[in-house]
Amino acid sequence: ETGVTQTPRHLVMGMTNKKSLKCEQHLGHNAMYWYKQSAKKPLELMFVYSLEERVENNSVPSRFSPECPNSSHLFLHLHTLQPEDSALYLCASTLKSSSGGAGEQFFGPGTRLTVL
Amino acid sequence: GENVEQHPSTLSVQEGDSAVIKCTYSDSASNYFPWYKQELGKRPQLIIDIRSNVGEKKDQRIAVTLNKTAKHFSLHITETQPEDSAVYFCAGGGYNKLIFGAGTRLAVHP
Numbered sequence: 078e079t080g081v082t083q084t085p086r087h088l089v090m091g092m093t094n095k096k097s098l099k100c101e102q103h104l105g106h107n108a109m110y111w112y113k114q115s116a117k118k119p120l121e122l123m124f125v126y127s128l129e130e131r132v133e134n135n136s137v138p139s140r141f142s143p144e145c146p147n148s149s150h151l152f153l154h155l156h157t158l159q160p161e162d163s164a165l166y167l168c169a170s171t172l173k174s175s176s177g178g179a180g181e182q183f184f185g186p187g188t189r190l191t192v193l
Numbered sequence: 194g195e196n197v198e199q200h201p202s203t204l205s206v207q208e209g210d211s212a213v214i215k216c217t218y219s220d221s222a223s224n225y226f227p228w229y230k231q232e233l234g235k236r237p238q239l240i241i242d243i244r245s246n247v248g249e250k251k252d253q254r255i256a257v258t259l260n261k262t263a264k265h266f267s268l269h270i271t272e273t274q275p276e277d278s279a280v281y282f283c284a285g286g287g288y289n290k291l292i293f294g295a296g297t298r299l300a301v302h303p
Binding site: 117121124126130179180185186 | 199201225238286291293294
């Protein structure tokens with residue numbers, strides 16, 4: 078499937094590194110999401126960019142910084158992460174109207190992040 | 194805060210049996226309830242969804258029911274097959290976000 082792509086697929090980084098995760102969607106969607114998936118925990122919504130408006134989850138630490146330069150691309154910038162940030166980071170996108178409700182979210186394959 | 198609870202966390206059935214997974218939600222404003230299937234090492238994929246103006250929806254061997262008054266919804270899989278083995282996530286939400294349940298690991302034994 079090539080609708081939503083993510084790079085890199087695997088990333089190992091030290092706590093002092095700075096890295097970025099990239100997501101790209103080719104579906105003409107206008108809302109994109111970052112989720113964190115840890116073992117034995119629900120998918121946690123981190124950030125939403127919807128119709129060019131950013132909606133944040135206030136519980137996400139500031140060491141995670143999103144960027145959405147256009148409706149097709151989404152980045153997650155990482156700096157000074159902790160070992161507990163190791164997880165699968167999933168990007169998703171959906172098509173949403175200004176008055177419509179939620180719809181199917183299409184997920185990317187994820188980036189498996191390991192923080193040493 | 195808003196949350197979605199999902200039960201059971203693991204479910205083991207024999208091939209051909211039915212499987213039922215249940216979820217409850219807390220946000221009464223939720224109006225969209227999808228179910229995702231995630232196979233090992235793969236991305237979550239939508240298998241069925243239901244909106245708050247509908248009580249039941251069926252797609253071949255899969256059905257979902259919604260009780261808005263009780264704030265719970267369920268996934269029913271009939272005539273289970275080994276390829277149904279995966280982790281299933283329910284979610285509830287509205288315009289800007291979905292809250293996911295913790296997942297149910299379904300194992301279908303031949």
